[in-house]
């Protein structure tokens with residue numbers, strides 16, 4: 418039986434045709450027309466006035482923080498349980514990440530623990546929707562408004578997901594997404610920054626493009642980066658966006674198969690089907706081994722691999738990252754839930770091209786391991 422990869426994207430639409438169009442017309446750089454089309458298309462989908470395409474979802478966060486002028490000891494409250502990109506962007510701009518633990522059911526940040534962490538230096542909240550369920554935005558936005566805090570929203574894993582019918586990616590002063598191949602829309606590598614503020618949007622565009630001078634191109638008033646997206650990448654993204662609704666439907670179908678196949682398996686916590694303001698879109702289908710199970714995620718994944726099933730571990734909490742420990746960050750911080758699910762959580766094959774039969778085989782392999 419063939420190996421089931423943890424993610425296989427579905428590229429069966431217009432991807433090839435639009436790529437050929439780039440080659441045929443010679444438009445392969447960021448100057449080509451697909452970039453603007455992708456920006457307009459995704460912004461419309463997310464209900465945002467402006468979208469700025471960049472070369473990945475990690476640098477989208479760097480741009481967001483720089484555009485908001487964060488740095489120099491500013492404190493940013495963010496989840497302990499997330500991808501390194503979030504904390505890396507905060508640390509790199511000179512700001513200080515302040516960590517909040519995650520909810521044991523949704524795995525998203527504990528909104529009720531945020532307010533206690535606010536100090537006079539707190540400038541922003543970084544919100545990250547994880548694994549297919551949105552963060553409980555209403556109380557968070559209220560806290561942000563009351564304390565005059567900026568909101569940065571990382572919607573990389575929730576393109577097309579909503580919170581009480583409002584799109585994820587529509588809540589931040591600046592919001593970001595990724596178009597990595599395991600995301601709901603892929604460009605191979607890519608990302609986007611969104612805002613409704615014209616000034617912020619202009620700053621994001623400048624930062625993405627080396628802050629070239631207005632009058633004299635090569636005289637720079639500020640330092641930017643080359644974080645541009647190519648027309649080739651955007652061409653794939655435009656084709657992907659045409660099928661977003663079908664992709665989301667498929668993700669939910671895969672999630673339903675796993676829920677059914679793994680229901681009642683002892684020692685296994687499944688992704689929550691419902692969270693605040695949304696049903697799970699199952700960006701990936703996560704599971705967490707119970708503390709009574711005599712092995713952790715690493716060993717479970719090794720066994721799954723031997724049974725021909727790919728999987729990935731959950732994120733490793735920020736306060737336990739060797740790089741941040743060496744930098745002396747997060748001394749004394751504990752986040753028990755993030756620590757537990759970091760060690761005991763992993764996700765099963767969840768790509769848009771996964772078949773029901775593959776999902777069933779993956780679930781059967783996991784049942785076998787736990788039996």
Ligand SMILES: *Cc1c(COP(=O)(O)O)cnc(C)c1O
Pocket residue numbers: 473474475476499500502503545546571573574594595596597606607608
């Ligand atoms: C994938 C992801 C990113 C990073 O995106 P890249 O395009 O891989 O750089 C950032 N945040 C979250 C929550 C992600 O899942």
